[in-house]
Amino acid sequence: MSKELNLMAFDLGASNGRAMVGKFDGDTIRLSEFHRFENGIVDILGVGYWDTTKLYAEMAKGFAAAKKEGITPDCFGIDTWGVDYGLLDKNGRLLGNVISYRNSVDADMEEAFKVVPQREIFDRTGIASCNYNTLFQLYARKRISDTALENADTFLMLPDLLGYFLTGEKRNEYTIATTSMMINYKTKNWDKELVSKFGISADIFPQLDRAGQLRGKLHKALADELGINQVNFAAVGCHDTASAVAAIPGEGSFAFCSSGTWSLFGVETPQAIVDDNVFNSNFANEGTVQGGCRPLKNIMGMWIIQECRRNWIKEGKNYSWNDIVELALQEKPLVSIIDPDYGEFFNPGNMPQRIRDYCKKTGQPVPENDGQIARCVYESLALKYRWALERLEEIKGMPIDTLNIVGGGIQNKFLNRCVADATERRVITGPIEGAAIGNCLMQAVALGELSGIEEVREVVRRSEKPDVYEPQPSEAWREAYGKLLNLL
Numbered sequence: 001m002s003k004e005l006n007l008m009a010f011d012l013g014a015s016n017g018r019a020m021v022g023k024f025d026g027d028t029i030r031l032s033e034f035h036r037f038e039n040g041i042v043d044i045l046g047v048g049y050w051d052t053t054k055l056y057a058e059m060a061k062g063f064a065a066a067k068k069e070g071i072t073p074d075c076f077g078i079d080t081w082g083v084d085y086g087l088l089d090k091n092g093r094l095l096g097n098v099i100s101y102r103n104s105v106d107a108d109m110e111e112a113f114k115v116v117p118q119r120e121i122f123d124r125t126g127i128a129s130c131n132y133n134t135l136f137q138l139y140a141r142k143r144i145s146d147t148a149l150e151n152a153d154t155f156l157m158l159p160d161l162l163g164y165f166l167t168g169e170k171r172n173e174y175t176i177a178t179t180s181m182m183i184n185y186k187t188k189n190w191d192k193e194l195v196s197k198f199g200i201s202a203d204i205f206p207q208l209d210r211a212g213q214l215r216g217k218l219h220k221a222l223a224d225e226l227g228i229n230q231v232n233f234a235a236v237g238c239h240d241t242a243s244a245v246a247a248i249p250g251e252g253s254f255a256f257c258s259s260g261t262w263s264l265f266g267v268e269t270p271q272a273i274v275d276d277n278v279f280n281s282n283f284a285n286e287g288t289v290q291g292g293c294r295p296l297k298n299i300m301g302m303w304i305i306q307e308c309r310r311n312w313i314k315e316g317k318n319y320s321w322n323d324i325v326e327l328a329l330q331e332k333p334l335v336s337i338i339d340p341d342y343g344e345f346f347n348p349g350n351m352p353q354r355i356r357d358y359c360k361k362t363g364q365p366v367p368e369n370d371g372q373i374a375r376c377v378y379e380s381l382a383l384k385y386r387w388a389l390e391r392l393e394e395i396k397g398m399p400i401d402t403l404n405i406v407g408g409g410i411q412n413k414f415l416n417r418c419v420a421d422a423t424e425r426r427v428i429t430g431p432i433e434g435a436a437i438g439n440c441l442m443q444a445v446a447l448g449e450l451s452g453i454e455e456v457r458e459v460v461r462r463s464e465k466p467d468v469y470e471p472q473p474s475e476a477w478r479e480a481y482g483k484l485l486n487l488l
Helices: 050-070 106-115 120-127 134-143 158-165 172-176 193-197 222-224 240-246 278-282 303-314 322-327 351-361 370-396 415-421 434-446 453-463 476-486
Strands: 005-012 016-024 029-038 041-042 047-051 073-078 084-087 154-157 211-217 232-235 256-259 262-266 283-286 294-302 402-406 426-429 467-469
Touching: 005 050, 005 084, 005 158, 005 434, 016 050, 016 434, 029 434, 029 453, 047 370, 050 158, 050 222, 073 158, 073 283, 073 434, 084 158, 106 120, 106 415, 120 193, 134 193, 134 434, 154 158, 154 370, 154 467, 158 172, 158 193, 158 211, 158 232, 172 283, 172 402, 211 370, 240 294, 240 434, 256 283, 256 370, 262 370, 278 370, 278 402, 294 370, 303 322, 303 351, 303 370, 322 370, 322 415, 351 370, 370 415, 415 426, 415 467, 415 476
Parallel strands: 005 073, 073 232, 256 402, 402 426
Antiparallel strands: 005 016, 016 029, 041 047, 084 154, 211 232, 256 262, 262 294, 283 294, 426 467
């Protein structure tokens, strides 16, 4: 390398977004945060939207913040959560703000199955059926003759939409597109025959590109306004999980978990695995940055405890995350177990009461205080990880030795310990900023400085020291797992 590269990652989650710069010297990468901003659903007359114009403005502030510190990015990339999208008209203008996946209901999915059976959709896409899949979102709009959909000229997944705002380039990246349930797993391209069966125009889907390719440059008008160069724009793993998995330093037979609001739990395979076992376990074959697949399960991750904390703060209990762990540690272990993916836990609103109702309904001791609720949530999540690991071993057809966890959830060391003990596997955690690091390093691939995923992971191993949790199995954890299986 002739010089150190400044690689800017925009990593957007459902609650906040960050502009981070990775300084890459060809050997290691050092990450710094330059701008952080709040994100959230804006409810208007009962419909939840993402404020994409605000997100665009905040990303522009990210470039400005880097400039203020004397940083000139050589490239930038964007990653977000999956399934959400925007629509443009024939003039390239946004047709209404982006509707949040949290508006989805089971009825949308059930109506879609009347057009194309669930198994046929799975056999074409390899994607698990969840009511928020993009395909079901679009068909719900089709059924009400939504004018934005009727007038749409271009469909862009959310990170690709934000990239379009910044550059004018209209393309969708493979990993984020696979979350839509509209990519044929054999062709690895849009299944236009499938979408046409739902009365959705197949012409609105622009070409796919792959992570590790340059896509364009920052729009000249915006660059001039900010007083910076037209920065290169790269397609990265635009699905945040794909970027996070790219940054996993794992070797051998390992499973991964990207731990945040959701826990995305899976393995990597060269091709999709589409069989009865995967279908019955409701696993999805989402895309990897190297063009393969991630058979994985979406587990309701930190969402449940996040909602509990939100409720406690409303009650005047301003708990920090460390406070919540301390409360949990004061309580007796493995008293009550919940299924984190129980339908009533999906929506916001008084989560502690929903947990108490679940325990009462299933004939278990009802948590009496906040510490008992927190302990129940953390231990139940660890047990659901074991369930997912065992399903992955069946799907992959070989034992899994190690679980690699990345993302913000790894800051909870109590949860990490619970996971090691519940799964009876070695747990390796790190990096915390996995999505941002994976985003940056796939930019380095696009710029020709790294050859692909193996070199990306070598850089991560040289740059980050992970924490290791050796399992301490016990009969109590095994009995608790039996209880979870009965609940399932």
